[in-house]
Amino acid sequence: MILRRKAGRSALIAGALASTLVLAACGSTADNQPGGTTGAGGVKTDKGVTDSTITLGIMGDTTGVFKNLGAAINAGNSIWAEDVNAAGGICNRQIKIEIVDHGYKADTAKTLYPQLEPKVLGMVQLLGSPVLAALKQNLIDDNLTAAPASWSSEILNNPNIMMIGTTYDLEIIDGLAYLQQEGLIKEGDTIGHIYIDGEYGGNGLKGSKFYAEKHGLTVKESKITSTDSDLTNIVTGLRGDGVKAIVLTTTPGQSASALAANQALGLNVPVLGNNPTFDPALLQSPAANALGNLYVAASSPPFSSKTPKAVEVAAKYKQKYAGAPLNAGLHVGYVEGLVWQAVLTKACESGDLTRVGVQKALTSLSSVKTDDLVAELDYSSPGTPPTRGVYIAKVDPAAEGGLTEVAPLFTAPDAEGYKAPHQKG
Amino acid sequence: MSDTLVASPRAPLPPMPARRRRNWLKIVATLLLFVLLLLLPIITGTGVAYLKVAQYVLIGAVGGIGLTLLVGQAGQLSLAHPFFLLVGAVSYAVIAGDPEESDDLVGLGLPPLVAVIGAVVICGLIGLAFAPVAGRLRGIYLGVASLSLVFLGLWLGQSLEMFTGGTSTGRTPPTFELFGFPFSNADPSPTLFGVAIEKEQRLWYLFLALAFIAYFLARGAVNSRVGRSWRAVRDNEAAATAMGVDVRRVKAGAFVVSSAFAGLAGVMTALWLDLVKPDENEFTGTYSLAVSIAYLAIVIIGGLGSVPGAVVGSIVVYGLEKFFRLGATEFGWFAEAEFGGINAVVLSAFIYGAAVVLVVLFEPGGAAAIGRRLAARMRRPAAVASVPNGRPTPERNDDDPPA
Numbered sequence: 001m002i003l004r005r006k007a008g009r010s011a012l013i014a015g016a017l018a019s020t021l022v023l024a025a026c027g028s029t030a031d032n033q034p035g036g037t038t039g040a041g042g043v044k045t046d047k048g049v050t051d052s053t054i055t056l057g058i059m060g061d062t063t064g065v066f067k068n069l070g071a072a073i074n075a076g077n078s079i080w081a082e083d084v085n086a087a088g089g090i091c092n093r094q095i096k097i098e099i100v101d102h103g104y105k106a107d108t109a110k111t112l113y114p115q116l117e118p119k120v121l122g123m124v125q126l127l128g129s130p131v132l133a134a135l136k137q138n139l140i141d142d143n144l145t146a147a148p149a150s151w152s153s154e155i156l157n158n159p160n161i162m163m164i165g166t167t168y169d170l171e172i173i174d175g176l177a178y179l180q181q182e183g184l185i186k187e188g189d190t191i192g193h194i195y196i197d198g199e200y201g202g203n204g205l206k207g208s209k210f211y212a213e214k215h216g217l218t219v220k221e222s223k224i225t226s227t228d229s230d231l232t233n234i235v236t237g238l239r240g241d242g243v244k245a246i247v248l249t250t251t252p253g254q255s256a257s258a259l260a261a262n263q264a265l266g267l268n269v270p271v272l273g274n275n276p277t278f279d280p281a282l283l284q285s286p287a288a289n290a291l292g293n294l295y296v297a298a299s300s301p302p303f304s305s306k307t308p309k310a311v312e313v314a315a316k317y318k319q320k321y322a323g324a325p326l327n328a329g330l331h332v333g334y335v336e337g338l339v340w341q342a343v344l345t346k347a348c349e350s351g352d353l354t355r356v357g358v359q360k361a362l363t364s365l366s367s368v369k370t371d372d373l374v375a376e377l378d379y380s381s382p383g384t385p386p387t388r389g390v391y392i393a394k395v396d397p398a399a400e401g402g403l404t405e406v407a408p409l410f411t412a413p414d415a416e417g418y419k420a421p422h423q424k425g
Numbered sequence: 426m427s428d429t430l431v432a433s434p435r436a437p438l439p440p441m442p443a444r445r446r447r448n449w450l451k452i453v454a455t456l457l458l459f460v461l462l463l464l465l466p467i468i469t470g471t472g473v474a475y476l477k478v479a480q481y482v483l484i485g486a487v488g489g490i491g492l493t494l495l496v497g498q499a500g501q502l503s504l505a506h507p508f509f510l511l512v513g514a515v516s517y518a519v520i521a522g523d524p525e526e527s528d529d530l531v532g533l534g535l536p537p538l539v540a541v542i543g544a545v546v547i548c549g550l551i552g553l554a555f556a557p558v559a560g561r562l563r564g565i566y567l568g569v570a571s572l573s574l575v576f577l578g579l580w581l582g583q584s585l586e587m588f589t590g591g592t593s594t595g596r597t598p599p600t601f602e603l604f605g606f607p608f609s610n611a612d613p614s615p616t617l618f619g620v621a622i623e624k625e626q627r628l629w630y631l632f633l634a635l636a637f638i639a640y641f642l643a644r645g646a647v648n649s650r651v652g653r654s655w656r657a658v659r660d661n662e663a664a665a666t667a668m669g670v671d672v673r674r675v676k677a678g679a680f681v682v683s684s685a686f687a688g689l690a691g692v693m694t695a696l697w698l699d700l701v702k703p704d705e706n707e708f709t710g711t712y713s714l715a716v717s718i719a720y721l722a723i724v725i726i727g728g729l730g731s732v733p734g735a736v737v738g739s740i741v742v743y744g745l746e747k748f749f750r751l752g753a754t755e756f757g758w759f760a761e762a763e764f765g766g767i768n769a770v771v772l773s774a775f776i777y778g779a780a781v782v783l784v785v786l787f788e789p790g791g792a793a794a795i796g797r798r799l800a801a802r803m804r805r806p807a808a809v810a811s812v813p814n815g816r817p818t819p820e821r822n823d824d825d826p827p828a
Contacts, residue, residue, distance in 0.1 A: 063771075105709075106698060106700075106711065107698065107711065107747075108746075108747065110477065110697070111477045111478055111747045112754065113474075114473035114474040114476075115472070115473075115474035115751055116754075133594065133595055133700055133702055134698050134699065134700050136699070136700070137597065137699040138699070141610055154593050197583050197705060198592040198593060199592070199593045199594065202591075226706045227707070227708050
């Protein structure tokens with residue numbers, strides 16, 4: 001007992017001492033308020049910009065489920081940075097890129113973000129919907145602008161998101177319009193839509209529902225989870241419903257299963273997917289012969305596109321990363337860079353390369369051109385997808401990247417009339 | 426307790442001065458640890474990422490303590506922890522949520538502290554509802570039955586969008602506030618030794634307080650009549666009944682307590698992620714089977730039934746991977762291995778896997794047993810029993826030496 005009381009007393013003394021120390025160390029951030037400083041060329045800067053460099057971040061995935069796509073997007077970002085730096089940089093500053101890999105896990109991204117954030121002006125690539133959802137508040141708190149590698153119109157309520165290209169819902173609307181234009185579906189038909197319940201699939205479903213309502217189609221919805229692997233029973237059910245086309249917002253593996261079932265069951269209807277539904281690796285899978293019915297509607301061109309800029313970037317990629325997978329990620333990454341370039345140039349002209357300056361520059365841009373890597377982008381009305389145009393491609397084993405372009409950049413009239421979830425007015 | 430009585434007859438009873446010295450050592454070490462934890466935000470300074478990892482370890486610790494009580498002390502296997510995490514997170518968001526925020530979301534607008542308590546109580550009650558199952562099954566059968574809750578959680582999370590916000594966007598949990606003090610960024614905010622006490626620093630102190638409460642409640646339960654009845658039921662139900670223990674009630678109680686701890690960990694997860702979002706599938710995600718396994722690994726590495734062990738387990742399982750990732754970026758470890766090869770992720774997966782295998786093979790009592798052995802070695806360098814009190818079940822950590 002005596003021992004315990006003694007310990008208690010010394011703890012008390014220690015506690016009192018500690019609290020005195022703590023009180024002495026207390027202060028307030030109000031005492032020292034750093035604002036933006038003025039750097040070289042009379043440009044105002046805060047984080048991630050020095051007199052000679054502009055640092056942008058990548059939070060990508062090179063170890064998780066999207067590692068093939070993620071690595072190609074990273075490569076696209078780096079090739080852009082090299083091109084810019086070779087041409088003298090932006091605002092007399094060289095572009096530097098800091099890459100971190102979150103493996104498509106929200107909790108990892110949440111930990112890595114505070115390490116990356118102080119070093120960068122903005123993010124040239126932020127991959128993954130779960131990651132984006134978890135970092136939403138951080139981006140707002142830190143005024144950090146990010147180009148997402150995730151195309152759901154649900155995220156456009158975040159003013160810090162610099163959407164590049166069009167969104168999943170619009171991809172599907174444009175795609176269905178293309179199928180109808182080609183005579184593959186007609187008014188009054190029934191179509192099936194298989195979707196992963198989540199940001200990606202749910203957003204795609206919005207598109208087919210909208211299009212169906214406009215054209216008197218009936219949509220048979222099938223909800224799956226992102227790890228389901230065999231879709232045969234679902235396709236069988238759709239055959240019973242007499243569908244004339246199937247829309248997919250699924251993973252590449254699931255697309256292969258649906259396409260194989262489509263062929264094996266003798267259904268053989270056209271299948272429409274968007275960018276993430278296809279991976280060239282499927283051409284080496286047992287389902288390779290069944291892929292022919294797949295049309296892909298995407299805002300960036302297929303790897304084999306004849307668009308001059310796409311050809312040029314693809315050539316550089318093959319030279320620099322020999323043997324690396326050929327997929328659409330490359331152009332996605334490059335065009336992310338091009339849009340950042342437009343924003344940074346504009347911010348530099350306004351003499352404000354701070355994070356707030358970048359945001360102002362972004363919303364002042366109503367027409368960003370990217371050499372047709374995506375349709376012209378309009379950022380002047382936040383909440384609205386900046387563009388509504390897509391490329392349509394069809395699976396072709398002979399083409400590099402497995403897809404060949406069947407329709408150049410086009411925007412369906414219905415897409416113009418679509419109101420995105422966070423669109424104002 | 427009876428340590429000294431059954432010690433090897435060759436070793437004389439330790440004289441009093443030695444005992445006093447040991448206590449002082451312990452008190453000083455505990456105090457140092459406490460001060461270190463309190464000063465952690467100052468030590469990490471601007472490296473907030475490391476503080477974020479430390480917060481995450483505390484979440485794992487709180488959840489792990491809950492599971493170690495259930496699995497180690499009460500002898501019931503449960504894989505349902507992620508379900509209770511989800512229920513805790515959603516309950517917090519619903520109870521504290523702003524009713525005006527959105528027409529599609531239910532929010533009661535109650536104070537966040539009430540929401541935390543409410544979430545814990547709700548999880549306890551749901552644990553109680555599962556008690557009839559838990560009371561009838563044991564071992565791997567109970568494990569599989571509890572697994573169904575994870576699937577139930579996946580389905581409910583996707584269907585009850587007015588509570589969970591749905592898998593598309595989820596919902597933002599309200600900022601925690603205590604008597605008007607918000608746990609968010611503020612301007613101006615107070616500084617301590619020149620480090621601004623912003624959102625992450627505040628959250629750290631909140632998590633630390635919650636973890637301490639969880640820790641001492643669990644220690645209290647283990648060292649009291651409750652813990653003895655858990656162990657009695659675990660070791661022999663017939664004998665427990667003969668001693669007047671109501672077996673069904675004790676089993677239900679253990680499940681309730683464990684679920685409540687998981688619920689608290691769920692609330693902490695929501696605050697840590699700034700997001701409540703049900704998973705898109707049952708295998709990966711915040712409330713998935715991967716998390717069930719991670720918690721099982723936490724309690725096995727830490728030592729079944731040991732409360733401090735669960736904290737150590739959480740450091741290994743929840744802390745290491747994130748620490749390696751941060752280190753990989755900061756110090757350029759494994760920089761050359763960008764495409765394939767050994768990188769931070771692969772390495773930490775190896776360490777975590779190897780830890781489980783090595784523990785099961787060589788020290789079934791886990792970190793707790795290793796700790797006990799080290800402490801015993803410091804006390805009596807000569808005679809060290811690897812199995813305390815010669816107990817035939819070395820994987821059990823019934824009564825850790827009192828702190």
